[in-house]
Amino acid sequence: MLVAAGSVDECLVLAFDEARSKEPAEDFVSEVLAGVLGARLVVVGADFHFGYKRHGDVTLLQRMGTELGFEVLGLSLVASPESEDGPDGGLPYSSTRARELLAQGDVAAAAAILGRPHEVRGTVERGDQRGRELGFPTANVAVPERVCLPADGVYAGTYIGEDDVERPAAISLGRRPTFYAESGMLLLEAYLLDFDGDLYGQRARVRFHRRLRGQERFGSIDELIAQMTRDVEAVREDD
Numbered sequence: 001m002l003v004a005a006g007s008v009d010e011c012l013v014l015a016f017d018e019a020r021s022k023e024p025a026e027d028f029v030s031e032v033l034a035g036v037l038g039a040r041l042v043v044v045g046a047d048f049h050f051g052y053k054r055h056g057d058v059t060l061l062q063r064m065g066t067e068l069g070f071e072v073l074g075l076s077l078v079a080s081p082e083s084e085d086g087p088d089g090g091l092p093y094s095s096t097r098a099r100e101l102l103a104q105g106d107v108a109a110a111a112a113i114l115g116r117p118h119e120v121r122g123t124v125e126r127g128d129q130r131g132r133e134l135g136f137p138t139a140n141v142a143v144p145e146r147v148c149l150p151a152d153g154v155y156a157g158t159y160i161g162e163d164d165v166e167r168p169a170a171i172s173l174g175r176r177p178t179f180y181a182e183s184g185m186l187l188l189e190a191y192l193l194d195f196d197g198d199l200y201g202q203r204a205r206v207r208f209h210r211r212l213r214g215q216e217r218f219g220s221i222d223e224l225i226a227q228m229t230r231d232v233e234a235v236r237e238d239d
Contacts, residue, residue: 012037025051025060034068046074047094105151107208117157117207120147122188124199130179131189134221136228138172138189139199141206149173149188154212156235159190160205168193168239170231171206174215178224191228193236210238 002008014020014032028051033039042061050056058074065072077092093113101110102118111117122143131138139159143149152174159169169190176187190206212234218224 022052025056026064027051028056029061029064030068034064034070039070041071041073043073043075045094046076047092048074099148102148102150105153105211105214107150107155108210110150111209117209118148118150119205119207120149120188121203121205122147124202124204126200127187127189130176131191134225134228136170136191136232138191139204141188141190141204143188150208150211152186152215154215154231155208156210156212156238157190158207158209159192160207161199162202162204166207167195168235169206170212170228170235171208172215177215177217178221191232193232193239 002011012032033042042065044058044061046058048058048061058072061072062074077094079092098110098113098118101107101113107118120141120143122141124139125142127138127140150173155171155173157169157171158166159171160166169192172187172189172191174187175185188206190204212231216227218227
């Protein structure tokens with residue numbers, strides 16, 4: 001996104017550790033915005049909060065900006081297209097709204113807010129080979145626990161490996177209830193269409209485009225294979 005902006009001369013990356021999480025909002029303003037960056041204009045959303053226990057807001061920024069020599073512009077929030085016709089007059093673009101939509105499995109609506117498909121990154125690990133036994137070998141992508149995943153389900157999406165090629169994929173996110181009921185581990189598995197190769201140990205990016213269905217427990221392996229076949233065909237139609 002910084003590259004797309006085209007006019008960013010410098011980027012400061014701050015490590016969000018325990019000390020930073022407990023930093024008073026006033027200290028962040030004086031030490032980082034004024035002290036390190038020498039800010040002259042700070043642009044934020046009208047509902048922006050920061051600092052320990054979200055104490056900092058636009059009002060605090062404006063007050064301290066007057067003292068420290070920078071201007072503050074609080075922009076009104078823009079309604080997202082997926083809610084413009086709703087009874088509330090439209091929900092605003094926000095990270096909170098994007099997370100809510102992902103929790104519902106509505107990755108298409110989340111993409112409208114993000115401006116891109118939701119993407120997660122991880123490393124391909126060796127699993128129990130269930131997919132291969134069923135005729136659908138999958139890449140088992142291990143992602144950090146802090147990563148925001150959508151609701152359990154089966155999705156049409158894409159997979160990008162270390163070769164930077166974006167390939168259509170049927171994505172399963174869940175605990176495989178047909179085999180493990182409620183006790184299985186949460187797994188993110190991607191079946192790459194028309195691909196045959198070794199992906200173990202490689203870094204991967206998985207993009208969610210559309211939710212096909214929720215996770216289901218099937219009465220037999222044959223029923224599961226039949227549904228997986230339909231899922232793959234649905235992904236192929238999206239491609």
